[in-house]
Amino acid sequence: MAQPLSASAVLTALRAEGVRVVEVGSWRTHNRNSKGAWGPLNGSIVHHTVTRGTDATVRIVRDGYAALPGPLCHGMIAKDGTVHMVGWGRANHAGGGDPRVLEQVIAESYGARPTSPTKGNSNGTDGNRHFYGWECENLGDGKDPWPAAQYDAIVRVQAALCRAHKWSAKSVIGHLEWSSDKVDPRGFTMAQLRADVAERLKHPASWSPGTTTPAPKPPIEEDSMAGITKTDIFNAVWGTDAIAAPADAPDIKTNPTWQAQSLLKDVVARVRALQKAEAAQTAAITTLAGLVGKGVDTAAVVAAVQKAIADAVVKVDIDVTGTSGS
Incomplete structure (x- = not known):
């Protein structure tokens, strides 16, 4: 269990993890806190939007619609990997879910995946109180592709939250793992996503696949040819098999x-x-x-x-x- 990160703290965590962030309007105070508590936080839920087009998707997840007012998540992860922050606080994203799953997430005690949920939105535990929520731009038909930049951003966002709260990757679940009447996200498995989050958590936040440490910054205003002699050049060119x-x-x-x-x-x-x-x-x-x-x-x-x-x-x-x- 943990208290929610502040808006400033989550921005710091995301950017440290290499996430490109866009702040949408007054997202820091846009929430559904008047309808119930937000916290303690126990994990993060990944969704897909069933929409196409970044601008339209941002509007939907920020404002919601007549039957379900916004925000519908905390951040929307676009196809290009940009994360659009639309709300902070209680959000209409998780709905009701299985209390056994919540217990397993809190204890981080499950195997490859939590127990299959038997409760859903109408009869389950309030998930909006306990989870961060991240909508990801995708039609959710199993055919709409997940670009590498978008998937990488999903991994980085979840790793940033886990790193900040000292959670393991098992604090990250999909909506389909929380609620019996949900199928999102479709197009990749949550087991693989957790494995990729776990791999990131083995490295510093600045890590990118294929590296073990951040690339060193070049010296400022230093002549890259300084000290190199003709002999050095000769040996570099000719001293080779x-x-x-x-x-x-x-x-x-x-x-x-x-x-x-x-x-x-x-x-x-x-x-x-x-x-x-x-x-x-x-x-x-x-x-x-x-x-x-x-x-x-x-x-x-x-x-x-x-x-x-x-x-x-x-x-x-x-x-x-x-x-x-x-």
């Missing part, structure tokens, strides 16, 4: 002294070889084309082609290195 010798050069590949300089020299050598081959082919083809149909004998053709190739290769060396040689 990801850079290997060519597969067709096993003598180099197995050489323990193989270094980046050797790789660069090999690349340059291969490029120059390709340039020479291309130049030689071009020279040979050009020379042959010039001799076709001129009655030149075979020996003269071979000599002319060989000279053209040699001149082309030498020119490649000069263009690349500035000096002749191979």
Whole structure:
């Protein structure tokens, strides 16, 4: 059992858990306290709205309707994960429910789920007094999807309340687990939701799945390259097994002294070889084309082609290195 959190305290708890909160009008004083007590609080109930559209849903859960005045919950969790706070105090959300379930929630004594309720809205225990209530935007037909952002927010909201009251995840139930005439929420199981809430409670409120501690904040106005030398950059780029010798050069590949300089020299050598081959082919083809149909004998053709190739290769060396040689 616990006294209800203040409006300011619940905002602090939700935001610490990473929940995006929108405050709707005078939600802090919007309640049904004139109709009965609110508290002591024993847990939190999750509902679905059977509505579509965030704006319309917020209006409904805040104002209610003729047969059931608002607020109909404390917060409405939208498809995008935003929590719209619409009331604080007694709210028309839980209605009547099974007193055995209330006992199990208070003691946190049940297994995967509480005992199936046998009492409902008309003949059960007043749940509006004992539970926080959270409506979740969904048609409730078992087909309307629950986006990841929305489900994550549901988990975070329930974890925030449990953390603030030092409850376990077993203080969180679905409306269908409270009342025999309710089916919400549909589309996920409360057993899985409690498991996900329990996992969150093992970590700090700032935790997100895949992390164990909050990401460190970067230093303010600090040069990220400060102190890094050319040697550091060289080692970061080249000091890795990801850079290997060519597969067709096993003598180099197995050489323990193989270094980046050797790789660069090999690349340059291969490029120059390709340039020479291309130049030689071009020279040979050009020379042959010039001799076709001129009655030149075979020996003269071979000599002319060989000279053209040699001149082309030498020119490649000069263009690349500035000096002749191979």
